[in-house]
Amino acid sequence: MSFFAVENLSRAFGGLQAVSDVSFAVREHSIHAVIGPNGAGKTTLFNLIAGSLAPDSGAIRLNGDPLQSLPPYKIARKGIARTFQNVKLFRHMSVLENVMLGRHVRSRAGFGAALLNLPHTWREERSIRQRSLEILDTLGIADLADADAVSLAFGKQRIVEFARALATEPTLLLLDEPAAGLNMHETDEIARLIADIRARGITVLIIEHDMSLIMDISDHIAVLSSGKKIAEGTPAEIQRNRDVIAVYLGED
Amino acid sequence: MNIRQYIPAGILVAVVVAFQLAVVLTGQDYLLTQLTMSAYYALVIIGLSVLMGYAGQISIGHAAFFAIGGYTAAVLTTGAFRLSPWLSLAVAVAITVVIAFLIGIPILKLKGHYLAMATLSFGVIVYRIVLGTGVFGEADGISDVPGFTLLPGLTVTGGAASRVENYYIAWFLVTLAIILLINLINSRVGRALRSIHGSEEAANAMGVNTAGYKLAIFVLSAVFAAVGGVFLTHYTGGIGPSEAGVMKSVRYVAIVAVGGMANIWGALVMGIVLNYLSLRGYFGTYDDIFFGAILIIIMLFYPDGILQRKTLDDLRSLARSLVARIRGRR
Numbered sequence: 001m002s003f004f005a006v007e008n009l010s011r012a013f014g015g016l017q018a019v020s021d022v023s024f025a026v027r028e029h030s031i032h033a034v035i036g037p038n039g040a041g042k043t044t045l046f047n048l049i050a051g052s053l054a055p056d057s058g059a060i061r062l063n064g065d066p067l068q069s070l071p072p073y074k075i076a077r078k079g080i081a082r083t084f085q086n087v088k089l090f091r092h093m094s095v096l097e098n099v100m101l102g103r104h105v106r107s108r109a110g111f112g113a114a115l116l117n118l119p120h121t122w123r124e125e126r127s128i129r130q131r132s133l134e135i136l137d138t139l140g141i142a143d144l145a146d147a148d149a150v151s152l153a154f155g156k157q158r159i160v161e162f163a164r165a166l167a168t169e170p171t172l173l174l175l176d177e178p179a180a181g182l183n184m185h186e187t188d189e190i191a192r193l194i195a196d197i198r199a200r201g202i203t204v205l206i207i208e209h210d211m212s213l214i215m216d217i218s219d220h221i222a223v224l225s226s227g228k229k230i231a232e233g234t235p236a237e238i239q240r241n242r243d244v245i246a247v248y249l250g251e252d
Numbered sequence: 253m254n255i256r257q258y259i260p261a262g263i264l265v266a267v268v269v270a271f272q273l274a275v276v277l278t279g280q281d282y283l284l285t286q287l288t289m290s291a292y293y294a295l296v297i298i299g300l301s302v303l304m305g306y307a308g309q310i311s312i313g314h315a316a317f318f319a320i321g322g323y324t325a326a327v328l329t330t331g332a333f334r335l336s337p338w339l340s341l342a343v344a345v346a347i348t349v350v351i352a353f354l355i356g357i358p359i360l361k362l363k364g365h366y367l368a369m370a371t372l373s374f375g376v377i378v379y380r381i382v383l384g385t386g387v388f389g390e391a392d393g394i395s396d397v398p399g400f401t402l403l404p405g406l407t408v409t410g411g412a413a414s415r416v417e418n419y420y421i422a423w424f425l426v427t428l429a430i431i432l433l434i435n436l437i438n439s440r441v442g443r444a445l446r447s448i449h450g451s452e453e454a455a456n457a458m459g460v461n462t463a464g465y466k467l468a469i470f471v472l473s474a475v476f477a478a479v480g481g482v483f484l485t486h487y488t489g490g491i492g493p494s495e496a497g498v499m500k501s502v503r504y505v506a507i508v509a510v511g512g513m514a515n516i517w518g519a520l521v522m523g524i525v526l527n528y529l530s531l532r533g534y535f536g537t538y539d540d541i542f543f544g545a546i547l548i549i550i551m552l553f554y555p556d557g558i559l560q561r562k563t564l565d566d567l568r569s570l571a572r573s574l575v576a577r578i579r580g581r582r
Contacts (some may be wrong), residue, residue, distance in 0.1 A: 050457060076459035084457075092514065093443075101447045105459035107440050113470050114439035115432045121439060122254065128440065168458065233262025 001064050003028035005174055009058035009068075011044055018044040020057060020227040021058070025068065026172075027221075031194065031204045033214045036224035037239075037247055042207045043085070046176050049205070050082050051075040062172065079103050081170035085177040087157045089149040096145040099132040102167025106131075126240050132167055139163050139193070155186040162193060172203045180208040191217050211248075215239065223247070259439055261431050272416065281412070284419040290527040291422035292484035295429055297507050297523035298516045299476030302408030302433055304505070305428065305514030306442065307469045309360065310368045312501045313375030314477050319496030320348050321478025323382055326394035329486075337400035337408075337486060344482050345475055352474035353467065360466045379496040380478035393492030408486040418487060425483065426520070429476060430557045433516055445469055446514075454461060458519035499540045503530075506547040514559020522558075 002025035011019045019041045026032040036042050047053040049060055051072040060067045074232055081102075090098050107128055108194055111113040136142045141159055144152065158178065165173055178194070179187045193194055198204055208214050214221060215235045223231040223238060223245040231238060238244055275283050287427060293324040300314050322346045326339035329335065335343075359370040382388040389395075399409030408421055436442050448462050456462045485491045494500065507526055511518030526543075529535065535542040554563065 004367065052453070052457075072453075073459050073461050076457060082457050084454065088451045088454035090447045090454065093446055093450050097443060097446075101443050101455070101458055101460070104440060104444055104447075109440045111436075111441055111472075114436050114441035117435035117439070125439060144496040 001135075002026065002061075003063060004205070005059075005061045006045075006049065007045040007059040007061065009045070009048060009060065010056050011048055011053060012056055017227050018049065019055075019224075020223070022227075022229050023058075024222045024229065024232060026121060026203060026205055028203050029198065029201055030207065030219040031198050031217055033206045033208055033218040033221045034224060035208055035214055037210075039226075040224040040247075041227040042209075042224055044178070044227075045161065046174065046207045050080075054163065069090055071229070073119070073241075076168065077167070078129075079171040080174060080247035081168045081172075082174040083161045083165055083176060083178060085180050086165045087154065087161050089157055089160055091150050093149055095147050095152070095163075096129075096132055096136065098149045098160055099135055099163045099167050100128050102135075103128040103131060104149065105168050128221060135163050135167050139166075155183070155189075156182055158182065158190065161191070162197075166197065167201075168194060170202060172205060173197060175206040175208075177208055178206065179213045187213055253439070257434055259432065261427060261434065262428055264430065264520075266284065268420075268427070270418055276416070280526035281415055284415045285410070286528050286531040287408060287524070288415075288419045288422040288487060289484060289531055290524045291419075291426045292480040292487065293527045294387060294426050294476040294520055294523040295483075296504055297511075297519050298426075298429060298433060299473035300504050301508045301511060301513070301516050301519035302437065302445070303469050303473040304508050305512070305516075305519075306437060306449065307445040308415075309466055309470065310505070311371040311470070311473070312362075312368050312498070312505055313371035313373075313378070314473070314504050315496055315498070315500035316375045316378035317348055317352065317474040317477035318481035318484075318500070319382060319491070319493075320335060320344070320351060321481030322491040322495055323388055323394070323401075323481075324348075324478075325482040325485045326397045326491050329398055329400075330394060330396060337398070339481050341400075341479075344478055348474050349471055350476035352471040356467045356470040360463065361472060372501070373498070375498050375501045379493060381495050383493045387543065388493075391493060393490055395490035395517070397485050397489050397491070399489075400483070408483055410487055410489055422483065422487075430516065430520065437516070441465070445571070449514075499543070503540075503543040506543045509550045509555075510546055510558055515557060518557050 006027040007023050009019055009022045022045060034042060034045060044053065048055050051070055051104065056066050062078055062080065065078065067078065077171050090101060109124055113121045133142065133145065136145055139159055139162065141156065141163065144156065150158065151159065178190050182190060188211065194204055194217055206214065218235055219237045221235060222229055222231065223244050230243045231241045272284065275281055296314055296318050300311060303309050303311060324344035324347055325337065325340045328335045328343060329337055355374055359367060362370055383390060399407040401407045404423065406417060406421065408418060408518065444460045444465050445459055448465060452462050507523050508519050511522040530539055551559065
């Protein structure tokens with residue numbers, strides 16, 4: 001049984017088959033990438049995995065458990081965290097508060113306990129704060145703790161989003177085009193961060209357009225084109241694959 | 253425990269006591285009546301402030317919940333039923349929870365304008381029901397509602413003799429409500445509510461059951477409104493259909509907006525000041541016009557409320573330019 005698997009996943013929008021019978025497996029502690037040209041179905045595939053879209057058929061499994069019928073918040077509770085292509089931090093909240101929200105799945109105070117501020121509630125709250133500060137510290141953004149999250153530069157916002165995702169202590173981290181909108185320097189920073197995250201034992205699944213980032217850090221790559229998987233292998237194998245070269249460069 | 257978060261509540265208690273002493277010493281006890289009534293309206297407003305300002309969900313139908321509380325208490329403690337006010341309070345809360353729950357499940361799927369329209373329509377329905385149903389007294393409402401004896405010698409009722417104790421009952425409830433809401437806001441749950449406002453999609457992806465939290469805060473704010481309705485009905489001895497009216501709901505939304513949305517203290521202060529002025533008749537027949545107008549003005553110029561830094565800065569620069577102009581004339 002694989003750690004994470006997508007099995008025969010399909011999803012159509014009207015007459016457009018956005019994702020068609022796609023299967024692949026992700027090994028634990030690896031960095032797995034899904035690439036493809038624009039319109040290949042990457043974003044649809046990501047949304048299917050993250051639970052914001054339901055598949056027409058097929059399965060998504062984490063340690064054998066099916067995920068395909070679950071809403072996003074239940075998928076998060078299974079230990080899967082994500083980032084967004086356009087970065088979605090919480091408005092009106094500081095960097096620290098954004099990261100503290102990441103601890104939501106790792107804490108439990110309910111409505112009643114919160115209204116009464118029971119002792120275990122405020123103790124839990126204190127540990128949420130401490131843990132979140134530690135995460136900011138590890139990512140080198142402790143100085144931004146009290147800054148308004150959405151007024152930061154885009155590159156910093158992306159790091160905060162990583163911090164928020166890491167605060168959930170995920171076993172699988174889904175990254176939706178983490179290099180989108182970043183300059184070369186920031187892309188390098190993100191690449192280092194992703195390698196760090198894997199080194200901590202977190203499995204990473206990246207959907208990405210930026211080939212340089214993917215070839216540098218991935219262990220395994222699946223290539224989508226027109227909704228279908230056309231190739232799979234190590235970066236070296238993918239770089240030599242004729243079908244992949246054809247869809248990326250155009251063939252004759 | 254973070255004691256500092258309760259300092260404003262301590263200040264509130266001091267202000268409440270100081271005000272009572274001041275009006276009694278100056279022989280203006282009658283002012284306490286409107287302050288008591290304003291306090292019960294404030295229960296609606298601070299609950300709505302958490303729903304709107306923190307969770308980002310609008311309701312232009314909260315007068316309906318106030319009326320459901322008030323009418324339940326009025327019907328059950330008068331006429332054929334004559335139940336104990338404690339029992340009718342429990343029934344009123346239970347009915348409110350059920351209605352808020354049943355209404356909330358479908359309409360909280362809506363966003364923005366659509367949610368506003370749905371809650372507005374709910375308010376209109378409740379208004380027409382109380383206006384057109386015999387048991388609710390139709391246009392006359394229900395009168396002769398008895399007092400609510402909380403403890404021996406402590407009764408929620410009108411009249412000059414019990415003015416001071418009723419002022420304290422009302423403000424005790426408001427203080428209690430404020431403390432509960434402070435706890436909520438500063439908790440994991442409060443953060444989850446704010447995250448829904450900040451980005452519902454991201455909140456869901458981070459494990460927040462957004463639909464569940466929205467429903468829970470909607471029901472809680474409805475219960476606050478209903479409790480306000482129950483107590484005010486016992487205090488004034490009756491309730492009429494205007495309490496369920498759309499303009500009442502608009503008024504509550506306007507006050508929350510003036511207070512600064514995500515600011516229960518702003519909502520409380522503006523709720524007391526504006527309701528007090530309204531009850532004292534300062535706005536005369538222009539009452540509803542006044543609240544409609546402030547809503548427009550706030551949305552245009554101070555979408556974050558007027559109790560905030562920007563207002564002070566604006567006033568300061570206005571004062572400065574006036575001073576400069578006067579000097580220039582000389």
